[in-house]
Amino acid sequence: MFKWHQAWLEQAQKAGSVTPEQAKAWQEHFNYMRDFHANYGFGPMGSCMNNSGMMGNGMMQSAK
8 A cells, every 4th residue: 555655656746746845745644654554553444344345234234
């Protein structure tokens, strides 16, 4: 995921879609998020996903 973000940022810079200031802000954000996830994981979504990659028995499933 983070490699994709970095590639997107590099491409956006080459295309002139972001200013140098915006690129710096994005890079700082990506660095923060990479460190955050390294320390805390990827949050509660990982624990409520089933093997199909979807949420388990949600509201619509229990209505059956």
